[in-house]
Amino acid sequence: MSSMTTTAPASPASTTSSPGDTLLDFRGVEMRFPNGTVALHDVDLTVDRGEFVTVVGPSGCGKSTLLRIASGLEHASQGTTDIKTDRIGYVFQDATLLPWRSVEANVELLAELNGRSPAERKRAAQEAIDLVGLSGFEKNLPKQLSGGMKMRASLARSLTLEPELFLFDEPFGALDEITRERLNDELLRLFVEKQFAGLFITHSVSEAVYLSTRVIVMSGRPGSIVETFDVPFPMPRSPEIRFEAEFAKLVGEVSHALREGHH
Numbered sequence: 624m625s626s627m628t629t630t631a632p633a634s635p636a637s638t639t640s641s642p643g644d645t646l647l648d649f650r651g652v653e654m655r656f657p658n659g660t661v662a663l664h665d666v667d668l669t670v671d672r673g674e675f676v677t678v679v680g681p682s683g684c685g686k687s688t689l690l691r692i693a694s695g696l697e698h699a700s701q702g703t704t705d706i707k708t709d710r711i712g713y714v715f716q717d718a719t720l721l722p723w724r725s726v727e728a729n730v731e732l733l734a735e736l737n738g739r740s741p742a743e744r745k746r747a748a749q750e751a752i753d754l755v756g757l758s759g760f761e762k763n764l765p766k767q768l769s770g771g772m773k774m775r776a777s778l779a780r781s782l783t784l785e786p787e788l789f790l791f792d793e794p795f796g797a798l799d800e801i802t803r804e805r806l807n808d809e810l811l812r813l814f815v816e817k818q819f820a821g822l823f824i825t826h827s828v829s830e831a832v833y834l835s836t837r838v839i840v841m842s843g844r845p846g847s848i849v850e851t852f853d854v855p856f857p858m859p860r861s862p863e864i865r866f867e868a869e870f871a872k873l874v875g876e877v878s879h880a881l882r883e884g885h886h
């Protein structure tokens with residue numbers, strides 16, 4: 624049986640939990656789709672406040688499924704899924720902006736759907752737009768933005784909800800290397816500043832190591848966790864750590880585990 628427990632703090636000020644609290648707790652999660660496909664097998668996963676956890680694994684191993692369960696879009700067929708917040712941000716590989724709305728109006732959308740007043744959502748949207756570096760582009764339509772800028776707008780839209788748990792489904796996978804690295808830097812800055820917990824999916828091992836406090840390696844389908852790596856580099860991180868020997872060593876170890884778990 625799966626269960627979802629939701630405890631919803633009404634505002635940041637009402638949050639009573641402290642750093643180290645578990646926001647997501649999955650035990651023995653199994654996912655079998657109605658057509659018989661088993662996507663996940665016996666997954667134990669926790670994400671604590673202050674953690675940025677990245678999941679890497681071969682294509683089709685169930686990473687997106689895991690995220691969809693975390694978001695409540697999908698329900699596990701077995702195991703327990705305990706999500707201790709309802710302030711969840713979700714960013715997909717596709718920026719999913721409404722083409723007829725300006726950047727500003729897109730960023731306001733979630734706050735609007737959540738019933739925030741026009742003044743309040745305008746304030747939240749402007750703050751988020753400034754945070755992701757899109758100031759000056761408020762009136763642009765999505766088609767007038769680069770791929771990186773669209774992702775920034777998508778991030779800003781989720782930030783208006785002040786997520787405590789931020790889910791990322793390979794958000795930068797379609798971007799060129801330089802844009803991706805720049806957005807990784809921005810995301811780390813936001814993580815340090817906004818103190819959300821992150822659960823991030825990627826195919827890039829170096830992106831995983833650079834962003835995370837912990838990297839989880841999954842096996843091929845049905846996905847199960849084969850290895851977990853704590854990433855020791857302190858936050859905030861400088862982009863230069865990517866060139867350090869310790870960084871390369873960890874990337875090598877994660878890549879090795881990924882190859883070993885690939886069946």
Ligand SMILES: Nc1ncnc2c1ncn2[C@@H]1O[C@H](COP(=O)(O)OP(=O)(O)OP(=O)(O)O)[C@@H](O)[C@H]1O
Pocket residue numbers: 656657658660661662680681682683684685686687688689844
């Ligand atoms: N609704 C569904 N019904 C049946 N099978 C599904 C459904 N959704 C996903 N699957 C299958 O479950 C498996 C895991 O899919 P999922 O998208 O979670 O993998 P992934 O690790 O995110 O893949 P990728 O890295 O390629 O994005 C795949 O074999 C997929 O075909």
